[in-house]
Amino acid sequence: MQDYDVIIVGGGPIGIACGLEAKKKGLSYLIIEKGPIVNSLFHYPINMQFFSSSEKLEIDDIPFISIESKPKRNEALEYYRRIVDSNKLHIKLFEKVQDVHKKTDLFSVTTSKSTYTSSNLILATGFYDLPNKLEVLGEDLPKVSHYYKDPHFYASQKLTVIGASNSAIDAALECYRKGAEVTLVIRGSEVGKRVKYWVRPDIINRIDEGSIKVYYNATVNEIRESEIDIKTNKGIITLENDFVLALTGYKPNFEFLKKLGVQLSDDEKLLPNYNPDSMESNIKGLYLAGVICGGMETHKWFIENSRIHAPLIFDSILENISK
Missing domain, CATH: 3.50.50.60 (FAD/NAD(P)-binding domain)
Structure with a gap:
């Protein structure tokens, strides 16, 4: 010793x-x-x-x-x-x-x-x-990750990114530019205020032009092998989905x-x-x-x-x- x-x-x-x-x-x-x-x-x-x-x-x-x-x-x-x-x-x-x-x-x-x-x-x-867990059914599926590394992995895939902070926004933009079909799920009513000042306008522009889809005031309800259920103020919406990046802190x-x-x-x-x-x-x-x-x-x-x-x-x- x-x-x-x-x-x-x-x-x-x-x-x-x-x-x-x-x-x-x-x-x-x-x-x-x-x-x-x-x-x-x-x-x-x-x-x-x-x-x-x-x-x-x-x-x-x-x-x-x-x-x-x-x-x-x-x-x-x-x-x-x-x-x-x-x-x-x-x-x-x-x-x-x-x-x-x-x-x-x-x-x-x-x-x-x-x-x-x-x-x-x-x-x-x-x-x-x-990681802060979502605590939803399907979170333990192999398609779900709480860590993001390389956008190439998600090329040509239907990707749902959960979160509104720097990590989530960076991942959404990088994966979109590598050819992923990206959907953002954000609990609040807007992209996070603490997102890097040179990145925030980029993601807002991509959302406004429709390149990246977003659900505000939304949470994940359930994740399945090829789908994900999003809980919104208009009810449950089901999306086709290949991968989930749960970047919730x-x-x-x-x-x-x-x-x-x-x-x-x-x-x-x-x-x-x-x-x-x-x-x-x-x-x-x-x-x-x-x-x-x-x-x-x-x-x-x-x-x-x-x-x-x-x-x-x-x-x-x-x-x-x-x-």
Whole structure:
């Protein structure tokens, strides 16, 4: 069993930022990531372009140079990979955390490969692993996916895209341009207000000209092998359908947080309890970093505004050590 000052669960941008901070502070640390480096970003759509400019995605003042002002997925993957490699960060990849519990003043972390202990634990696990389910009949069919990767797969197919956010709108436009017959199903009365400002007019124009069909104020009622039922204010409408992309958002692993004893707000936001000055949760020595801090408000924290979590956390850890 190996003992560290800090274990960081999650090897995304903010987990990497925490690793850099630990190294600068001279603390022993370990980053544990269940997949490749920046696993969530790796699973983003192949052609995805960030809303943020490259300088806002930088960590630890390391320059991020991209071809355009707003970088694409492949550029971000290379940027964060180079940071890990050039700084020789201590990271375990493809090692899934299976259990965490606290013994007196130490956290014991059991993974798919080993067990480690540390005085402090940082959770930087994001929210991309658990999709918000539709909870309808047929959602488990192979034709349904909560993740979108490549538009080529849907060429010449009848595709229903559920959602009104950036991921849904990007997928609808890309698949339409690869020859898919795209239908959007949107719960509200319009395309989401937070959709990228250079993309929103595009989708509205495609809808207005009839290239992409849309049902507003609508939800999915049932999915079958070759059809989908849409519930609208005019009743149930049945469409021929080959594939469904249910891009309805994602959420943090609340069960994991609750198992560790992290308190959550008793409303629908499920905000975790932490001190914003130190990022320490109600469990001593357990810190939260990145988008996990937002609970169900997954639009609240991004790379650009949660980069500050790393120095806050390590200032607190060093202060506690000096006491």
